[in-house]
Amino acid sequence: MQKYSRQREAIKNFLAARHDHPAAETIYLNIREEFPNISLGTVYRNLALLSEMGEIRKISIGSGPERYDGNIQPHYHFICKCCGSVLDLGIRGMDHIDILAGQNFDGEIEGHNAYFYGTCPACVAR
Amino acid sequence: MQKYSRQREAIKNFLAARHDHPAAETIYLNIREEFPNISLGTVYRNLALLSEMGEIRKISIGSGPERYDGNIQPHYHFICKCCGSVLDLGIRGMDHIDILAGQNFDGEIEGHNAYFYGTCPACVAR
């Protein structure tokens, strides 16, 4: 059975309040303001636990450290090639792609991971 | 200017002949049969070069080491949660998703990365 932990709670709350998809290191540095003794190991352990429990989402962006998202509603991400930021995209009508993918495939498709890349609004303006 | 290198050629040919999307380590172990003195560093350097030149494709599968694909034709991948194998999927009609993604977004979408996951035919049978 799992026990309550203030550290885990703090990590979860921190992620719920952010929308910039921070990496473990960033989370660590921020949580440390509330728990000066917390260790990076604990942050990683709790991020793994929370994402297994489905309370947060782990997102791989192709290079660099993994990012974490407190928003577990289905949505997609956009990665700016220019500044590296990770933005949320609200895309509708993409549920069918699993079916599309399964059409000439004998295995069982459960789902997919996808992200888009390009130049974000801020970098386009610059 | 870039020079010819037998090692790079061998890596490229090796990838062209495989369809299982090997990791750098696997490529290294195999190329070593032809070039017993080749180093892992050289393998990584050439994989980076080849993928920058667009002669091979680097594919991130969410966890573990990066995989490499000698097939540069546009196609998608399927990752088996059971055995970890990476299979090719021939999916048609997914080009529109970049447009879909750009509909409520002010940045510029260049493209996307996506992979599907589930249970592969071999693991379903088992």
Added chain:
DNA sequence: CTGCATGCAAAAACTTTGCACCGCC
């Protein structure tokens, strides 16, 4: 009390890099 969670540090896993030497052009 019992056992999961933590802090700390060491280690693992993966990839990159500095440097002297080698070999393509």
Added chain:
DNA sequence: GGCGGTGCAAAGTTTTTGCATGCAG
């Protein structure tokens, strides 16, 4: 011969893990 490529090893980056101690149930 000049310069990019290689081999080797060291180091960098990100993540995991062992262990003694702490704290929730």
